[in-house]
Amino acid sequence: MTALQRLFAGRLPRLAMFDLDGTLLDSVPDLAVAVDRMLAELGRPPAGRERVRLWVGNGARVLVRRALAGDLRHDGVDEALAEEALALFMEAYADNHALTRVYPGVIETLDWLRQQDVALALITNKPARFLPELLADKGLAGYFQWLVGGDTLPQQKPDPAALFWVMERAGVSAGEALFVGDSRNDVRAAKAAGVTCVALSYGYNHGEPIADEQPALVLDDLRQLVDSCAVLR
Numbered sequence: 289m290t291a292l293q294r295l296f297a298g299r300l301p302r303l304a305m306f307d308l309d310g311t312l313l314d315s316v317p318d319l320a321v322a323v324d325r326m327l328a329e330l331g332r333p334p335a336g337r338e339r340v341r342l343w344v345g346n347g348a349r350v351l352v353r354r355a356l357a358g359d360l361r362h363d364g365v366d367e368a369l370a371e372e373a374l375a376l377f378m379e380a381y382a383d384n385h386a387l388t389r390v391y392p393g394v395i396e397t398l399d400w401l402r403q404q405d406v407a408l409a410l411i412t413n414k415p416a417r418f419l420p421e422l423l424a425d426k427g428l429a430g431y432f433q434w435l436v437g438g439d440t441l442p443q444q445k446p447d448p449a450a451l452f453w454v455m456e457r458a459g460v461s462a463g464e465a466l467f468v469g470d471s472r473n474d475v476r477a478a479k480a481a482g483v484t485c486v487a488l489s490y491g492y493n494h495g496e497p498i499a500d501e502q503p504a505l506v507l508d509d510l511r512q513l514v515d516s517c518a519v520l521r
């Protein structure tokens with residue numbers, strides 16, 4: 289029996305919701321370039337890829353604040369400076385995805401789920417304006433019936449609002465849905481929505497093992513979800 293069968297008592301979910309950064313796309317290299325360009329324009333030293341990797345996951349506003357603070361905690365950051373930095377980051381990141389890669393197994397798994405008539409949605413904390421071009425450029429356009437960016441709704445993950453928003457539109461209950469992500473924000477949002485969560489070990493979870501959040505399953509490759517797919521048909 290496959291991992292997906294085990295999770296859904298021998299059946300398939302009717303809806304699979306996916307996180308983007310750290311789950312489908314290794315996007316930190318381009319995010320780090322944009323962060324460092326923003327910092328340079330403010331006369332500050334670069335943060336570098338490894339530190340940016342620790343700060344990704346709560347959307348652009350928080351990423352910029354963490355970069356200004358030089359830390360995950362960003363309590364004391366000046367509001368006016370943060371707004372200026374956000375504008376610089378948004379400009380630097382736009383159309384800047386040459387270094388971003390699709391993780392192994394992503395396309396095959398999305399293709400397979402689509403063939404099985406599993407509805408697909410994308411729920412990311414990344415600002416929505418970046419999504420159409422980024423998804424098209426990486427061969428991911430057209431898979432997702434619903435796209436929710438970090439500024440599409442008033443709430444962001446770990447708030448479960450986006451999951452409820454998609455499930456309502458899809459006419460699918462929490463028990464028939466799957467969420468696939470890489471960070472504690474994903475696992476916490478899924479748990480708050482009552483949705484089974486599968487986590488990828490290779491993504492960005494602020495430097496902590498994602499297993500600590502106790503998702504239903506931790507995978508090293510998305511294909512492990514649908515291995516032995518012939519059995520599922």
Ligand SMILES: O=C(O)COP(=O)(O)O
Nearest residue numbers: 308309345346347412413
């Ligand atoms: O933009 C971010 O901070 C993270 O985006 P994600 O929700 O797709 O991981």
Ligand SMILES: [Mg+2]
Nearest residue numbers: 307309310470
């Ligand atoms: Mg992510």
